[in-house]
Amino acid sequence: MLMDHWFSFWRLVPMMAAGLLLAALACGGAAATPVVIEKEVVNEVPKEVVVEKVVAEPAAAGGGSRDWVKQGKKGGSVHLYGTANPELWDPHRGATRNSIHPTRSMFNGLVMYSPFPPTDQIIGDLAESWEVSNEGLTYTFHIHENVKWWDGQPVTAEDVAFSLDRMVEEGKPRPRTGVLRNFYKNSEVIDPTTVEVNLTFPAAAFLPFLAIDYMMILPKHVVESGVDIGIPANIVGSGPFKHVGYERGASYEFERNPDYFREGLPFLDGAKVFIINDSGRATTALLTEQVLGMSGWGSGMTSREMAAITRDSGGKVWAPQVATGYGGVFVNFHKKPFDDPKVRKAIYLALDRREIGEAAFGVGEFLPATVFFPGSITTEEELGQIPGHRYTPDGKKDPRDLEEAKRLMAEAGYTDGVKATFDVSTNSVDVAQAPFLKKQLAVIGLDLELTSFEGSVMSARRASGDYEVNFIRHGMSIRDADETFTSTYLPLGSRNQLGYEDPRVTEAFEKQTRELDPDERRRFQREASEVILQGEGHWFTTYWYFGFAPKNVKLQNIHAPPSIHVLQTLEHIWLDPDAKP
Secondary structure: HHHHHHHHHHHHHHHHHHHHHHHHHOOOOOOOOOEEEEEEEEEEEEEEEEEEEEOOOOOOOOOOOHHHHHHHHOEEEEEEEEEOOOOOOOOOOOOOOOHHHHHHHHEEEEEEEOOOOOOEEEEOEEEEEEEEEEEEEEEEEEEOOOEEEEOOEEEOOHHHHHHHHHHHHOOOOOOOOOOOOOOOEEEEEEOEEEEEEOHHHHOHHHHHHHHHOOOOOOOHHHHHOOOOOHHHHHHOOOOOOEEEEEEEEEEEEEEOOOOOOOOOOOOOOOOEEEOOOOOOHHHHHHHHHOOOOEEEOOOOOOOOHHHHHHHHHHOOOOOEEEEEEEEEEEEEOOOOOOOHHHHHHHHHHHOHHHHHHHHHHOOOEEOOOOOOOOOOOOHHHHOOOOOOOEEEOOOOHHHHHHHHHHHHHHHHHOOOOEEEEEEEOOOOOHHHHHHHHHHHHHHHOOEEEEEEEEEHHHHHHHHOOOOOOOEEEEEEOOOHHHEEEEEEHHHEEEOOOOOOHHHHHHHHHHHHHHHOOOOHHHHHHHHHHHHOOOOOOEEEEEEEEEEEOOOOEEEEEOOOOOOOOOOOOOOOOOOOOOOOO
């Protein structure tokens, strides 16, 4: 049933992408917005141009209504939990949800996803309104006039331009914000509250990417002074909550910003987030109400675990289901034996993706390991005919793929096998699937030694290249093929920090990202998919999956976001101690 539901959803992705394209070019992502026809004079020759103006206020509400702000209850502090230590406190350097859980409530972006349905609607955050002109190449943002940094300095267009430039800074680690490099040309400060952002080409994915929680606006005067904002005590934000303290391995804490620019928000007085990386401990804390939920989205728990928590809590704990992303094995192609494409292809062929998915989530709780969204480019039937994804009628791994994998290992000179280390996160899902992956690769002579690390340590090892074989689930920031390309298959993406590149894939990406026709765009995506499915890359997708985020009913105004990398802020949430299941 769950599989059928998700296949239906992903088949809608091409239509959704087309809708996002129209939204980005026609109304900046907001629905039912006014279109203003203005006259532009060029060399005294009148030329009629369309300037699509988006009135982004009320900035914190979806559907143009702030009724929910009036309904919210003021006061109270809450205890939540996170699954790992904060990865990085500089939002522009973050790569996973462990970096935006703690930072998103302290900063603002230009735009954001609506915290109230429809949550896939893009609305203003610092931006009060914006216009799209010059055939989709120019976005002019007007920011609120009454926003201040915590040190009392005003938030200005200078901060916005500085932050956008920093997001795409060459030579700096920008695993998530770096996706803007594909579209971003420059920013020009028009006046203290107006900034013009110019793109290199009209891009459907620009505004959706700009709205994710890594794209935070930072204080220019603080960063340029040399202060290390990677240290939480040094952070000067504009957001609804201020940092109070952080004890590694234990907790971090917020208190309400009394001077927040958005009237009526936030509701909470504060929040304390405990680091709990064991699902059993998290379950106990949830059932005893030591914590009222997870901070953010994507707990790493399976639907089976969440169903048990909901049952055992008498319905007090529920789990919004969030479109998450894909999991995969990736190898350090700079180290032997993985520098040999024959070895990499052997691994690709040997993986039993069904067994791994069932170990991690259970039968029917995951989707096939396509390159892009399941059903959008490659159908399940087509995928089942591709080496590495083939199964016998009785559901067993196709022996032809295993025989070819063994032949490739022998041809690469590893007839007697080879040893390597396999980094595994302490997350319960990864722990469950790791033994199966180890067993599968042992069949072709790859002897993996399992090594276990906490999430933030794993992130640091990946970034430095201090690994041989690794596994990670990649949370999608937006529902667009650009996300998959830029994160996994292009150099320096959040899942390709060591810089693997296939010129054929890069060329297909460049064509599809500039293409406005959905059918042509899919054609270029298929070209890339056919190359990736040959199995000689650095990343081998094992499944697509969905995430669950446990929340107590006492936490109100919670609505599932379109991805786990948006709506991490606590700005809109309130506490109702009397709420019932």
